[in-house]
Amino acid sequence: MSTNIDFIKQLGDLALASRLKRLSEKMLQDVSLAYKEQSIDFEPRWFTLFALLKERSPLSIVDIAKTLGVTHPAINQIASEMMKKGLVKASSDKKDKRKRLLTLTPLGESLTPTLFPIWQDIEQAAQKLIFETGVDLMGVIDKLEYGMEQQSMFSRIQEQTRQRWQNAVEIMEYQPVFRAHFKSLNLEWIERYFEAEEADIRILSNPESEILDSGGHIFFARLDGEILGTCALIKLDDKTYELAKMGVTEAARGKCIGNKLLAAAIEKAKSVGAELIYLETNSRLSPAIHLYRKHGFVCIPFDAHHPSEFQRADVRMQLDLTATQSPQVQERCLR
Amino acid sequence: MSTNIDFIKQLGDLALASRLKRLSEKMLQDVSLAYKEQSIDFEPRWFTLFALLKERSPLSIVDIAKTLGVTHPAINQIASEMMKKGLVKASSDKKDKRKRLLTLTPLGESLTPTLFPIWQDIEQAAQKLIFETGVDLMGVIDKLEYGMEQQSMFSRIQEQTRQRWQNAVEIMEYQPVFRAHFKSLNLEWIERYFEAEEADIRILSNPESEILDSGGHIFFARLDGEILGTCALIKLDDKTYELAKMGVTEAARGKCIGNKLLAAAIEKAKSVGAELIYLETNSRLSPAIHLYRKHGFVCIPFDAHHPSEFQRADVRMQLDLTATQSPQVQERCLR
DNA sequence: CTAGAATATGTAAGCACTTACGTAAATACT
DNA sequence: AGTATTTACGTAAGTGCTTACATATTCTAG
Numbered sequence: 001m002s003t004n005i006d007f008i009k010q011l012g013d014l015a016l017a018s019r020l021k022r023l024s025e026k027m028l029q030d031v032s033l034a035y036k037e038q039s040i041d042f043e044p045r046w047f048t049l050f051a052l053l054k055e056r057s058p059l060s061i062v063d064i065a066k067t068l069g070v071t072h073p074a075i076n077q078i079a080s081e082m083m084k085k086g087l088v089k090a091s092s093d094k095k096d097k098r099k100r101l102l103t104l105t106p107l108g109e110s111l112t113p114t115l116f117p118i119w120q121d122i123e124q125a126a127q128k129l130i131f132e133t134g135v136d137l138m139g140v141i142d143k144l145e146y147g148m149e150q151q152s153m154f155s156r157i158q159e160q161t162r163q164r165w166q167n168a169v170e171i172m173e174y175q176p177v178f179r180a181h182f183k184s185l186n187l188e189w190i191e192r193y194f195e196a197e198e199a200d201i202r203i204l205s206n207p208e209s210e211i212l213d214s215g216g217h218i219f220f221a222r223l224d225g226e227i228l229g230t231c232a233l234i235k236l237d238d239k240t241y242e243l244a245k246m247g248v249t250e251a252a253r254g255k256c257i258g259n260k261l262l263a264a265a266i267e268k269a270k271s272v273g274a275e276l277i278y279l280e281t282n283s284r285l286s287p288a289i290h291l292y293r294k295h296g297f298v299c300i301p302f303d304a305h306h307p308s309e310f311q312r313a314d315v316r317m318q319l320d321l322t323a324t325q326s327p328q329v330q331e332r333c334l335r
Numbered sequence: 336m337s338t339n340i341d342f343i344k345q346l347g348d349l350a351l352a353s354r355l356k357r358l359s360e361k362m363l364q365d366v367s368l369a370y371k372e373q374s375i376d377f378e379p380r381w382f383t384l385f386a387l388l389k390e391r392s393p394l395s396i397v398d399i400a401k402t403l404g405v406t407h408p409a410i411n412q413i414a415s416e417m418m419k420k421g422l423v424k425a426s427s428d429k430k431d432k433r434k435r436l437l438t439l440t441p442l443g444e445s446l447t448p449t450l451f452p453i454w455q456d457i458e459q460a461a462q463k464l465i466f467e468t469g470v471d472l473m474g475v476i477d478k479l480e481y482g483m484e485q486q487s488m489f490s491r492i493q494e495q496t497r498q499r500w501q502n503a504v505e506i507m508e509y510q511p512v513f514r515a516h517f518k519s520l521n522l523e524w525i526e527r528y529f530e531a532e533e534a535d536i537r538i539l540s541n542p543e544s545e546i547l548d549s550g551g552h553i554f555f556a557r558l559d560g561e562i563l564g565t566c567a568l569i570k571l572d573d574k575t576y577e578l579a580k581m582g583v584t585e586a587a588r589g590k591c592i593g594n595k596l597l598a599a600a601i602e603k604a605k606s607v608g609a610e611l612i613y614l615e616t617n618s619r620l621s622p623a624i625h626l627y628r629k630h631g632f633v634c635i636p637f638d639a640h641h642p643s644e645f646q647r648a649d650v651r652m653q654l655d656l657t658a659t660q661s662p663q664v665q666e667r668c669l670r
Numbered sequence: 671c672t673a674g675a676a677t678a679t680g681t682a683a684g685c686a687c688t689t690a691c692g693t694a695a696a697t698a699c700t
Numbered sequence: 701a702g703t704a705t706t707t708a709c710g711t712a713a714g715t716g717c718t719t720a721c722a723t724a725t726t727c728t729a730g
Contacts, residue, residue: 141358
């Protein structure tokens with residue numbers, strides 16, 4: 001029953017996991033057959049536990065599970081099977097009454113001379129198979145395991161997704177048709193966390209006169225034709241701009257839209273010769289503060305004698321554009 | 336919960352299957368997480384079926400199972416889940432009423448634009464991970480699959496076992512202490528399949544005078560101190576020997592003991608300058624005949640005018656030692 | 671020294687496959 | 701044409717793990 005797996009091959013790296021699974025299942029099946037053929041009453045899944053107990057025992061259930069990289073119920077189940085066969089026995093730890101310590105029974109120990117030869121056969125068969133591939137397969141598996149330990153497959157996929165989203169997001173400067181978006185995107189977060197103040201309404205209703213006419217800029221993030229985020233750069237003087245009115249719609253969070261908007265604003269400020277970007281925010285907006293930090297903004301003292309235009313402001317930050325950006329910050333912002 | 340898997344590594348190639356299994360399980364888990372994180376209602380195990388139906392449909396259950404290398408109940412279960420979600424629909428084949436043909440529903444088709452991007456993310460994440468190993472992993476898996484298709488892991492293990500047994504078997508020439516073994520080993524098979532004849536009793540009871548004194552040889556196979564098989568070489572004339580009285584005890588069949596005994600006998604005959612080995616046997620002893628064939632013996636006509644000493648003889652074979660042995664025969668005998 | 675957190679274990683249920691087996695339809699073989 | 705075999709499929713139960721949860725100890729911080 002040889003199956004034609006060309007289709008699976010054609011799926012490429014996507015089917016990696018499926019193929020590895022099938023491969024391992026077939027191997028374990030064959031090993032099981034080999035035991036049966038020599039009428040050895042031993043299951044392949046007992047092997048790691050047996051080998052571990054042979055080398056160091058007694059060991060507690062959880063210790064074993066950790067060492068073998070499986071969950072403790074798995075060990076529990078395997079151990080109870082082996083106990084039924086009389087290969088393993090359990091005793092409770094004198095010092096820690098929760099622990100149940102496993103050891104091989106004399107019968108278990110006495111099985112070794114029977115098992116050892118067939119293990120050698122299995123190992124050599126595997127070795128020859130691996131040799132045919134011309135690759136140090138165990139080394140490759142080591143590297144795969146190491147790579148996944150460093151960064152899980154899940155996190156790697158996430159990273160790809162973030163990158164894709166970021167590439168798809170388009171940053172644009174203000175156009176009159178975006179006026180309504182500028183207002184609604186900002187009211188969304190203001191009304192969610194605070195209350196709209198008089199200054200909010202004035203600025204959001206008249207972005208041209210309040211921001212653009214005095215030399216400021218407003219940016220919009222568009223994804224698949226939809227405007228999902230905005231932020232403004234208000235000119236304070238020739239060397240100083242204020243970052244304000246940054247908002248990303250709830251549904252589009254996690255797509256790094258804020259990241260890209262902020263990067264665009266900083267880029268623009270640099271290109272028009274600014275030396276400092278200043279901003280006011282609220283301590284409750286920790287994701288925003290985290291984003292500012294990521295881009296190099298640092299907190300400055302909140303001087304109560306110099307009150308903000310906004311009641312909600314309780315944090316002030318700034319970014320010194322004359323300082324050379326640290327490589328770490330640059331790298332972070334690409335994520 | 337990073338587990339310290341040094342112990343597993345130490346097991347080497349023996350733990351290959353376990354490690355592959357754990358690796359694939361972790362990957363599939365992470366892929367499942369990635370779907371969930373993007374709130375995509377899709378299970379990793381649907382993937383191959385979905386991709387296959389997308390490319391070519393309709394397809395019957397068994398066809399799909401074969402193409403994807405799993406059993407048909409697996410497809411049945413996956414399909415019924417996907418049908419519950421409205422992604423797949425079934426229709427019966429007009430030509431063959433046994434068949435149930437699967438296709439994607441329009442809803443299923445419409446899922447593609449959602450799925451495609453995340454598949455790309457997964458593929459690229461896998462690609463990067465593989466790249467870190469510095470090896471063409473898919474190529475290696477191809478080779479492993481091909482290698483196991485050529486010869487299953489089971490058969491490879493068997494081969495190793497046979498080789499090990501063969502190496503452990505020790506061939507010795509006659510010593511007086513072996514006289515009883517010579518008799519019992521032969522009576523075992525003679526009485527099982529036939530009846531001991533007068534000539535049997537005479538030869539088995541007096542091997543020295545009947546075989547050795549006239550220039551013959553008797554060989555014994557010993558494994559772990561036990562005598563498990565024997566065979567004799569009777570001198571007919573300076574250039575011709577007869578192979579006879581070959582017997583391996585029932586319990587030790589399958590350990591290639593006969594193979595090694597026969598090889599030793601042929602070797603001895605060559606070394607004493609024989610040009611032909613002749614033998615008589617019975618057609619019911621097909622394993623023995625197969626063994627003789629393996630070593631290059633060929634059947635010769637059974638000339639009834641020239642009767643055998645034994646009633647049971649109905650097959651005559653011979654091996655021409657002057658002919659150069661074909662490489663195939665040589666290779667076969669090493670197995 | 672004591673409440674709450676952490677740890678070790680057991681048990682149940684779930685999951686993604688498998689094997690085993692039964693039925694219906696198609697095909698092969700006289 | 702009629703019977704035996706093969707093929708397609710469904711269903712039930714098994715397998716070897718997992719997650720989820722309950723319970724008993726031990727540790728730890730105030």
